[in-house]
Amino acid sequence: MDFQSFQEKYNVKFKNEQLLKQAFTHTSYANEHRKSQIKDNERLEFLGDAVLELAVSQYLYRGYPLMSEGELTKLRANIVCEPSLHKFSVQLGMDKLVYIGKGEEATGGRSRPALLADVFEAFIGALYLDQNFDATLNFLKSNVFPTIEVGAFSHAMDYKSSLQEFVQKQGQQVSYQIVNEIGPDHDRQFVAACYIEDRHCGEGKGRSKKEAEQRAAERCLTALKQTEQ
Amino acid sequence: MDFQSFQEKYNVKFKNEQLLKQAFTHTSYANEHRKSQIKDNERLEFLGDAVLELAVSQYLYRGYPLMSEGELTKLRANIVCEPSLHKFSVQLGMDKLVYIGKGEEATGGRSRPALLADVFEAFIGALYLDQNFDATLNFLKSNVFPTIEVGAFSHAMDYKSSLQEFVQKQGQQVSYQIVNEIGPDHDRQFVAACYIEDRHCGEGKGRSKKEAEQRAAERCLTALKQTEQ
Numbered sequence: 016m017d018f019q020s021f022q023e024k025y026n027v028k029f030k031n032e033q034l035l036k037q038a039f040t041h042t043s044y045a046n047e048h049r050k051s052q053i054k055d056n057e058r059l060e061f062l063g064d065a066v067l068e069l070a071v072s073q074y075l076y077r078g079y080p081l082m083s084e085g086e087l088t089k090l091r092a093n094i095v096c097e098p099s100l101h102k103f104s105v106q107l108g109m110d111k112l113v114y115i116g117k118g119e120e121a122t123g124g125r126s127r128p129a130l131l132a133d134v135f136e137a138f139i140g141a142l143y144l145d146q147n148f149d150a151t152l153n154f155l156k157s158n159v160f161p162t163i164e165v166g167a168f169s170h171a172m173d174y175k176s177s178l179q180e181f182v183q184k185q186g187q188q189v190s191y192q193i194v195n196e197i198g199p200d201h202d203r204q205f206v207a208a209c210y211i212e213d214r215h216c217g218e219g220k221g222r223s224k225k226e227a228e229q230r231a232a233e234r235c236l237t238a239l240k241q242t243e244q
Numbered sequence: 245m246d247f248q249s250f251q252e253k254y255n256v257k258f259k260n261e262q263l264l265k266q267a268f269t270h271t272s273y274a275n276e277h278r279k280s281q282i283k284d285n286e287r288l289e290f291l292g293d294a295v296l297e298l299a300v301s302q303y304l305y306r307g308y309p310l311m312s313e314g315e316l317t318k319l320r321a322n323i324v325c326e327p328s329l330h331k332f333s334v335q336l337g338m339d340k341l342v343y344i345g346k347g348e349e350a351t352g353g354r355s356r357p358a359l360l361a362d363v364f365e366a367f368i369g370a371l372y373l374d375q376n377f378d379a380t381l382n383f384l385k386s387n388v389f390p391t392i393e394v395g396a397f398s399h400a401m402d403y404k405s406s407l408q409e410f411v412q413k414q415g416q417q418v419s420y421q422i423v424n425e426i427g428p429d430h431d432r433q434f435v436a437a438c439y440i441e442d443r444h445c446g447e448g449k450g451r452s453k454k455e456a457e458q459r460a461a462e463r464c465l466t467a468l469k470q471t472e473q
Binding site: 049057058060061062064065066068069071072073076082083084087088091148184185186 | 274278286287289290291293294295297298300301302305311312313316317320377413414415
């Protein structure tokens, strides 16, 4: 993959291709080419980090209207963190475009998670500078947010706490009950029901009672969210 | 001050005044008025924090083209932190507009730095939602960034390190020399000169040798910045 096909594949078109290339330039490469005054991606990474924080914050704020600030903050930290950004970077094939120094290449720098996470942030920073916030948001909507939607971060979401906080604000109580156990012993699944006061408001299935309750709370939150809108 | 005069004073006009009021609503007030379903400012604070991070990052990125990523990050952390946000909040008179619960009011909550810093962030979040990023940036440019420009954060800026990093990238060396000491013993001031290789590129004055060198490095960086543009 080259920069041309990368841009075509992800439907972006940089006005300033130098900026695009700078986003992929590790400091080890810039150091090896000092005379040509090549700029590395570190300052772009600084900017991109903030662009990404806002894009993800806005996405979560709008997408999860019932989630508390604490829960939102936790989820954001799970999305904007090195392991996630590394994953996005590899998914997009960014590792193939990185300019790194010879020493760094020899020691496997091209696949180093921290380096690739930085490249992802630097790319976001470059896109923001070259175009604007909305264009950057569109890129993320097409290429990154779907990963969030398929539940890749659901391990970080504590639906029971979210629901608890929400119903407490209304002065109500939430409770759970295991209403069914299915499957043979070695492959047992539980079904939990969730109640607000005495009203049944969702069921969930899981390999543990806790997981079943989390799924039930999630369904219940989704239902409440639809009612509120 | 009421919300009307606050908006007039700072030249903002909310389309959705509820959102403006929500930004000033501490959770203790919302808890005391549960029946009227008043929303507190916590989710707005989550969003505002990210808006502020990006606004400040962009401001620093553009304003300090020679500053390294490490230096930018340090400076941003010094601007987007509780003591600074508390100061901005008080400067803008936000403390007078806060809705807090009776218990919180009785224990001096209205002047609590953390509470006021949160209100500042929530206001920024509300402005962003009600309008857009550019409008929020304009508000900050008029009312907050000037505080940065007058050097309120210069204690956080290590000009000597910035200059060092910059000249090293060009393969050059920087050095300092105390060229004068002025004033009587009890009010001594030092004058430092800064050299890149052997070229004199700035002088600075200070009450300690270190301070004088920092000021000299700052002058030198400003000169280099002008040359680069």
